[in-house]
Amino acid sequence: MVPLARKTLIYEWRRFLPAILAVGFAGLLQVLQAALVLGIFxxxxxxxxxxxxxxxxxxxxxxSVDQGRSLDPNVEMHMRMDPHVTQVEPFIWLDGDWRGDRTTGGVSVYVSGIDPRPEGLMFARVLDKDMRARLEEPDAVVVDRADLEKLGVGVGKQAAINGHTVRIVGVSSGLRALGGVNVVTSLETARRLNPDPQDAGRPTYLVAKLDANADTKSVAARLRHATGFGPYDVWAARDFARRTVLYWMLDTGAGAGVLFLAGIVFLVGAVITSQTLVAAVAGSVREYATLNALGVGLPALRRVVLEQAFWVGALGLFGASFVGALLMAIARSRDVPVYLSIPVTLICALLVMALAAVSGLAAMRSLRRADPATLLR
Amino acid sequence: MNSPLDNKRYAGPSLRAERVTKSFVTGRVRTSVLHEVSLELHAGELTLISGPSGCGKSTLLAILSGLQKVDSGEVFALGDKLDDLGQRELERFRLAHTGFVFQGFNLFPALTALEQVELPLHYLGLPSREVRERALRSLDEVGVAHRASLRPTELSGGEKQRVAVARAMAKEPELLFADEPTSALDAANGQMVIDLLHRIARTHGTTVLCVSHDPRLLGHADRVLAMEDGRILSDQRHTPELAPGRSNQEISSL
Incomplete structure (x- = not known):
C-alpha cells in the first residue's frame, strides 16, 4: 500500500506544521498546568x-493531615504487637503563633514535633542526619529556606512560638507548606509549645514502618479494629496523602478550576488544530476528488485524513513531552513546585491524542468538497 | 490486459444515454444544461464531444460517468443503469470499470509517478507484486517509465498528464473519461496525449470519451459530437490521423 498519509505529511510538512504546533502547545499547556497544580497542592x-x-x-x-486531633498514646502498644510493624513513632502537629523580629508581626505557623533520632521516620526524606541531630537540642527548630524572610529571622537567631522562645538551628528545602509556614522541632520541644494542657504529651498521629513483605492495606485494615484505645483510624500513607491533596484541591475550588481550564485548553486546542488540519486537507482536495472519481471510496479517504491527524497528534505529543520535560527540569531547579504522576501524565497524553482525533474528524468534513463532479469545469 | 473481445460481452453500446435532461438552480434561476440528449458510445472508439464552454459537454461527461445524477432520462453503462446505483455502488462501479483524466493533472505532490499509478490499484485489492507490475507497464505504455521515481514537481506538464493517463488506465477500465485533457498542454504534448488516448481505445478496446473545446483534437477522434446549448448538433465519424506505428520511444522523445 502506498503510504499516502505519511508521505504527504513528510513532503508537505509546512502545511501540517501549524497543526502539529497547535497540538503540541495545547498538550504543553495541559501538562504544565497539571504539574503546577499538583506541585502546589x-x-x-x-x-x-x-x-x-x-x-x-x-x-x-x-x-487532611493538618486537621488531626490528639490520640490515646496507648494505641502505640497495640501497633507494636503486630508482627509486621517494625517501628512506631509519635508525630505532634499543632498551630503556632510565631513572633520573629518586629518587622513581620505575628505569623501563623504549623509546628511539627518529630522524633529527631537518625532512624526517625518523620521527614526522613527532607532532613538529613546532621539536621536531625541539631533538633535534639531543646527549643531548636528548622524551617524551609524559602520561609526565612517571611519569618523575619536568620539561622542562629531566636524567635517565639506561642510565647516560648525557640532558636533556628538550620534550614532545609522541601518543607514549604500550603497556607502557612512549617516549623519542625523535636517531640519534646513540641510538647512544651502546646498551649492546651489537655493535649500536652498526646500525639496527633502515630506513624509506623512495616517490614518489607507486609501488605500495607491489609495491615492497616487489621490494626483498625481494636477497642479500648479511644477513637482512632489507620490509613496507608499513600491513601492519606492522596486524601489530603484532594481535600485541598476541592476545598479551595482549585480542582474545579483545573478541570475548567483543562476544558478551555482542550476546546481552544481543538478549534485551532482542526482549522489548521482542515486547511492542510483542503490543499489536497482535488487529488482526493480524483481518487474518488477513480472509485476510491470516501471511507478510505477519511482513513487517510484520520491517519494524518494521528501522526499530527503523535508528533505534537513528542514535541510537548520534550519541551515539557525541559521546562519541568528548569522549574525544579528554581524551587517552583511542579509534580507529575504517571497517571496524570498518561491522561494528558490521552487528551492530546483525543484533541488530534477530534480535529481529524473535523477535517474529514472538508472531504465533502472532494466531489469529483467539481473537477469537471 | 483485456483484449477487445472481452469487452464484447456487452453486445450493445458500452455507454447509452436516453433523453437525458439536467438543469442547475442558482438562487432563483433555473438553468437548463442538457435538453433530452440521447447517444450511444461503442467500445474501441475515441469519441470527442466538442463545443463552446457552457454548452453542457462537461455535464454530459459527469452524467455518463456516474459522477452526477440525471433529472430525467436514463443512462446505461456496460449494461448497468447508473441511476439505480447508490453512492457506494457507484464508487464500486467506477473502481472496477472507469478511468478519469482531468484538465488539471491532480497528482499528489508527495508521491512519485510510480506511486501515483499504484495508489488506486491497491484499492482494487490486487497483490502488491501485480500492482507494481501493472503500474510499471502502464507508465511504459505512456512512455514515462524512465521518470517513474520522480515527483510531479520534477515532471513537465506533458509528463504529468501522461502519468495521469497511466493512473487512469492501469486499472484496465472499460470506460475512460477525459475532460479537457490537453488544454493545459502545448501543441506537441497535447497531440501526444490525444494520440495516447486513441491508441488506448484501439489496443485495449476501451470506450474513450473525451470532452474538449480544443479544435486541434478534432482530427484525432473516431467520432466527433458537436454540442451547443445542451443539444447534440452533429455526429460525425471519420478516420483519424493516427500514425499507427508510432512507438513509445517516439512518444517519450516528444
Missing amino acids: SSASVYITGSTADIWVGYPGTQ
Whole structure:
C-alpha cells in the first residue's frame, strides 16, 4: 500500500506544521498546568510524602493531615504487637503563633514535633542526619529556606512560638507548606509549645514502618479494629496523602478550576488544530476528488485524513513531552513546585491524542468538497 | 490486459444515454444544461464531444460517468443503469470499470509517478507484486517509465498528464473519461496525449470519451459530437490521423 498519509505529511510538512504546533502547545499547556497544580497542592501532604512511614494512625474521619486531633498514646502498644510493624513513632502537629523580629508581626505557623533520632521516620526524606541531630537540642527548630524572610529571622537567631522562645538551628528545602509556614522541632520541644494542657504529651498521629513483605492495606485494615484505645483510624500513607491533596484541591475550588481550564485548553486546542488540519486537507482536495472519481471510496479517504491527524497528534505529543520535560527540569531547579504522576501524565497524553482525533474528524468534513463532479469545469 | 473481445460481452453500446435532461438552480434561476440528449458510445472508439464552454459537454461527461445524477432520462453503462446505483455502488462501479483524466493533472505532490499509478490499484485489492507490475507497464505504455521515481514537481506538464493517463488506465477500465485533457498542454504534448488516448481505445478496446473545446483534437477522434446549448448538433465519424506505428520511444522523445 502506498503510504499516502505519511508521505504527504513528510513532503508537505509546512502545511501540517501549524497543526502539529497547535497540538503540541495545547498538550504543553495541559501538562504544565497539571504539574503546577499538583506541585502546589501536593505540598499540603509534605508531612506524609516527606516521611518514610508506611502507615498513619490518626483521629477518625480526618480529611487532611493538618486537621488531626490528639490520640490515646496507648494505641502505640497495640501497633507494636503486630508482627509486621517494625517501628512506631509519635508525630505532634499543632498551630503556632510565631513572633520573629518586629518587622513581620505575628505569623501563623504549623509546628511539627518529630522524633529527631537518625532512624526517625518523620521527614526522613527532607532532613538529613546532621539536621536531625541539631533538633535534639531543646527549643531548636528548622524551617524551609524559602520561609526565612517571611519569618523575619536568620539561622542562629531566636524567635517565639506561642510565647516560648525557640532558636533556628538550620534550614532545609522541601518543607514549604500550603497556607502557612512549617516549623519542625523535636517531640519534646513540641510538647512544651502546646498551649492546651489537655493535649500536652498526646500525639496527633502515630506513624509506623512495616517490614518489607507486609501488605500495607491489609495491615492497616487489621490494626483498625481494636477497642479500648479511644477513637482512632489507620490509613496507608499513600491513601492519606492522596486524601489530603484532594481535600485541598476541592476545598479551595482549585480542582474545579483545573478541570475548567483543562476544558478551555482542550476546546481552544481543538478549534485551532482542526482549522489548521482542515486547511492542510483542503490543499489536497482535488487529488482526493480524483481518487474518488477513480472509485476510491470516501471511507478510505477519511482513513487517510484520520491517519494524518494521528501522526499530527503523535508528533505534537513528542514535541510537548520534550519541551515539557525541559521546562519541568528548569522549574525544579528554581524551587517552583511542579509534580507529575504517571497517571496524570498518561491522561494528558490521552487528551492530546483525543484533541488530534477530534480535529481529524473535523477535517474529514472538508472531504465533502472532494466531489469529483467539481473537477469537471 | 483485456483484449477487445472481452469487452464484447456487452453486445450493445458500452455507454447509452436516453433523453437525458439536467438543469442547475442558482438562487432563483433555473438553468437548463442538457435538453433530452440521447447517444450511444461503442467500445474501441475515441469519441470527442466538442463545443463552446457552457454548452453542457462537461455535464454530459459527469452524467455518463456516474459522477452526477440525471433529472430525467436514463443512462446505461456496460449494461448497468447508473441511476439505480447508490453512492457506494457507484464508487464500486467506477473502481472496477472507469478511468478519469482531468484538465488539471491532480497528482499528489508527495508521491512519485510510480506511486501515483499504484495508489488506486491497491484499492482494487490486487497483490502488491501485480500492482507494481501493472503500474510499471502502464507508465511504459505512456512512455514515462524512465521518470517513474520522480515527483510531479520534477515532471513537465506533458509528463504529468501522461502519468495521469497511466493512473487512469492501469486499472484496465472499460470506460475512460477525459475532460479537457490537453488544454493545459502545448501543441506537441497535447497531440501526444490525444494520440495516447486513441491508441488506448484501439489496443485495449476501451470506450474513450473525451470532452474538449480544443479544435486541434478534432482530427484525432473516431467520432466527433458537436454540442451547443445542451443539444447534440452533429455526429460525425471519420478516420483519424493516427500514425499507427508510432512507438513509445517516439512518444517519450516528444
